[in-house]
Amino acid sequence: NAGVTQTPKFQVLKTGQSMTLQCAQDMNHNSMYWYRQDPGMGLRLIYYSASEGTTDKGEVPNGYNVSRLNKREFSLRLESAAPSQTSVYFCASSSVREQYFGPGTRLTVT
Amino acid sequence: GENVEQHPSTLSVQEGDSAVIKCTYSDSASNYFPWYKQELGKRPQLIIDIRSNVGEKKDQRIAVTLNKTAKHFSLHITETQPEDSAVYFCAASIDGGFKTIFGAGTRLFVKA
Numbered sequence: 001n002a003g004v005t006q007t008p009k010f011q012v013l014k015t016g017q018s019m020t021l022q023c024a025q026d027m028n029h030n031s032m033y034w035y036r037q038d039p040g041m042g043l044r045l046i047y048y049s050a051s052e053g054t055t056d057k058g059e060v061p062n063g064y065n066v067s068r069l070n071k072r073e074f075s076l077r078l079e080s081a082a083p084s085q086t087s088v089y090f091c092a093s094s095s096v097r098e099q100y101f102g103p104g105t106r107l108t109v110t
Numbered sequence: 111g112e113n114v115e116q117h118p119s120t121l122s123v124q125e126g127d128s129a130v131i132k133c134t135y136s137d138s139a140s141n142y143f144p145w146y147k148q149e150l151g152k153r154p155q156l157i158i159d160i161r162s163n164v165g166e167k168k169d170q171r172i173a174v175t176l177n178k179t180a181k182h183f184s185l186h187i188t189e190t191q192p193e194d195s196a197v198y199f200c201a202a203s204i205d206g207g208f209k210t211i212f213g214a215g216t217r218l219f220v221k222a
Contacts, residue, residue: 040119042199042214043154090153097142099210101153 001026006091006102013081013109021076021105023091031094032074033058034066036087037104043090049074081109112137114202116213124221129187131216133200136181137209140202143176143183148197148215157198158185190220 004025013019025032034046045058049068063085065077074093078085086109091102116133123129135143141162146154160167160174160183167174171190176183183202187194197217203210 040214042116043212045210096205097159098144098156101155103153 003027004091004093004100004102006089006105008105009103011105011107013078013107015082015109017081018077018079019081020078021089021091021107022073023075023102024073025091025093025100026072027093027095027100028071029093029095029100030071032068033092033094033099034064034074034076035090035092036060036085037090038087046076046089081107083109085109112140112202112209112211114200114211114213116200116216118216119214120217120219122219122221123190125190125192127190129190129194129218129220131185131198131200131218132182133184133202133213134180134182135202135211137202137204137211138181139204142203142205143174144201144203144210145172145174145185146199146201146212148199150196154199187218190218192220192222194218195220 007022030051033048035043037043044060046064047066049055052071055066067075089105092099114135144159147157148154160176171188173186197215199215200213201210
């Protein structure tokens with residue numbers, strides 16, 4: 001099992017550019033999440049998907065959109081990147097308790 | 111809204127000493143409290159968790175305690191080793207679900 005995978009690992013964008021972060025899990029989990037991690041602020045939930053076909057906003061959803069393409073895949077889209085979105089992004093999936101995280105995407109917006 | 115406060119933000123101990131990290135949560139409905147360890151440049155990984163019907167749980171050198179009345183829970187690491195150096199996150203949730211709230215993290219340094 002690969003667990004949770006994310007692409008890309010690193011990305012540099014210019015302000016105003018768009019991009020999609022991809023996430024996939026092979027553990028047959030219903031729930032999937034997108035977090036951002038900034039120094040001193042822990043992990044903040046951007047969006048989550050309780051099951052295929054549903055998505056909901058988390059703590060910091062502004063500037064992002066998500067798509068739960070199927071049970072395995074959950075993508076995060078930045079339509080018009082801003083420097084404030086420079087962060088490390090983690091995707092996660094969960095069964096009934098533990099969250100399994102992907103390796104992260106380090107995004108820099110200049 | 112709900113939040114989880116974690117202290118200290120940085121902790122430095124000598125190898126062999128104990129380390130204690132404390133968290134408080136605000137949502138009294140929370141019933142599941144995991145702890146994650148994140149090594150430098152890596153993903154967070156679950157190291158131990160506790161449910162609200164249990165006051166203490168131990169796994170080798172790590173233990174967690176929970177005081178539901180005070181809404182406090184703590185991580186205890188005994189006989190620390192250099193490989194324990196990492197960032198530790200506490201979290202609180204209802205049934206491990208969608209509203210998992212993470213603390214801001216504690217950076218632990220274990221000096222050899």
